[in-house]
Amino acid sequence: MGDDENREPKTTYREAMREALREALRADERVFLMGEDVGRYGGCFGVSLGLLEEFGPERVRDTPLSESAFVGAGIGAALAGMRPIVEIMTVNFSLLALDQILNNAATLLHMSGGQLPVPLVIRMTTGAGRQLAAQHSHSLEGWYAHIPGIRVLAPATLEDARHMLAPALADRDPVLIFEHGSLYNVSGELLPPTASVDLDHAAIRRPGTDISLITYGGSLSKALGAADELAAEGISAEVIDLRTLRPLDDAAVTASVARTHRAVVIDEAWRTGSLAAEVSARIAEGSFYELDAPVERVCSAEVPMPYARRLEEAALPQTADIVAAAHRAVD
């Protein structure tokens, strides 16, 4: 492993995100970053480390512990022509700002008859896997994907972490970016920007012909792992990374199912009322006659996320669960 690190220059997901922030702050004076501990501390997850020194406390702005006030202030600043990037430590805490996100950010454009777009980016972490127990581990991005008027992104790769922020800032509407907490330390060689990074399309992370594994965010690596195992058995799995949870890229899902005729949807949220439920319903609505087997879902167990490692692992979708679901569909 040490050898590996010496061989090629690697970038972490954290660094990719930081580079995206740096570029945004450099490119446009209207951009500023605001949130709890984004300045002196360097960001709760170290994403904004060093940016305070480079851009100063006006533009890398530490806020009080007041999710509602500083998210709402981001909305107000966006209304007045700024381009704020608001960081919320985790999706759990975003619930204290849910009123501002839903009742203001997502609705002002409509309620004002088109007069008041809210060009705001809100970033936050999501997901489990680090034994942080129930109040730091849930995956609630699906709730946000329920809301019309906002865009919801889930960058799962280094390239998406690096290159989704700029188009998110260019969007005239509120964009929520969900960064899975287990991704920050993932490292690899950052590929040069390609035309494939956009905010409208899902990505085929691995082409296949026998079954579609449809997922996003922190579950992508597990789905890819499952595809490897399935390949060893001679089953060719296509892995679809949704990337944008709202609006969903229906066409990509439909096209994949038309190729493979089988689908497993993997989502770290609870199964009931999840994004996986939405994707499954859409497959049932749009691709029913393409299906050779019922759609399978692999989600988290319906339990507040436990602390104990074995229990947490048991609650989360794992590669083996995905493989088993694929077998059920294929056999």
Place this chain on the structure above:
Amino acid sequence: MSVARTTRTRKDPASPKSGKGTAAKRRKSGPRVGPPGTGRRTDQLEAMLRIRRFEERCVELYSAAKIRGFVHLYIGEEAVAVGVNQVLTPEDAVVSTYREHGHALARGITAEAVMAEMYGRTTGCSGGRGGSMHLFDASRRFYGGNAIVAGGLPLAAGLALADRMRGQANVTCCFFGDGAFAEGEFHETANLAALWKLPLLLVCENNLYAMGTALERHEAQTDLAMRAASYGMVSWAVDGMDVEAVEQATRRAVEGIRAGTGPHFLELRTYRFRAHSMYDPDRYREKGEIEQWKSRDPVSLLMDRMRDSGELDDEEVARIEQRITDEIDHAVETAEQAPEEPVEHLLHHVTSGPAEVVS
């Protein structure tokens, strides 16, 4: 810390009757309370009467089922909207609540655009998508129209923050009720605004009730100005029935804010003469209490003062009343005839781009 002042260009108050045209065009004209800051009593009187007569007409229209939804009347509180707005310039920003007809009219949104909105018509100031509780006018920096109690406060801090970051001398004024004082959002915003010295004017309309809950039954400490002062901002309690007192206090506060001393808080002691909303049977207040407050009706108070000093006679009152009646008649007429938004436009303005297609 100093805040750079930008040069302001003040538009002349345009004629209230802009005739036909697009909603956007209409929004650009309309009555203001005289050139901002002149403090002329007749302007104040006319502005207050416009709000009162407009809302009285709303009651009739509501009873006739012409307008629907939640309608919250401002009658009794007109001195606040007029006194405060008189001091603000067109470049300043205003954030309001669901009880905002008065704020909107005093800000210069035409009775025609507001009435059309009550009718849910395309020509309404929110294109018929907002209704009574969600009046907006971007061209006048009027940012609603928020039906979540205290929901506008953080937003106002952000507007003020943007102005500050760009060195603009604008003030953001946020209206809210005494009920909002109990919400965390008020306290989060007060702390943030004072900490960052934001150019924010917090205008608390203390009408003594949050729906049916009296102030002493919803606040442990009912001296609101004192509590606001604990955040380290200048705070005053003001007679909210006296438009001149409101105007003076606002002027002092706005001067302080523009000089860079951070947010100011005004507690305006006022009273709503009507029920909380059109649905409210108003069982929680004594008749005597209401009558007592009516004896300090802000409109009569100013009229009496003007009559005493010989500035006002019956003819002048009749002229003002006639102008307002014409204006509101015209607003109702045009609203009745205005087109309704086609249903095919249902999904417009959900996002700025093309409508999201959900298969």
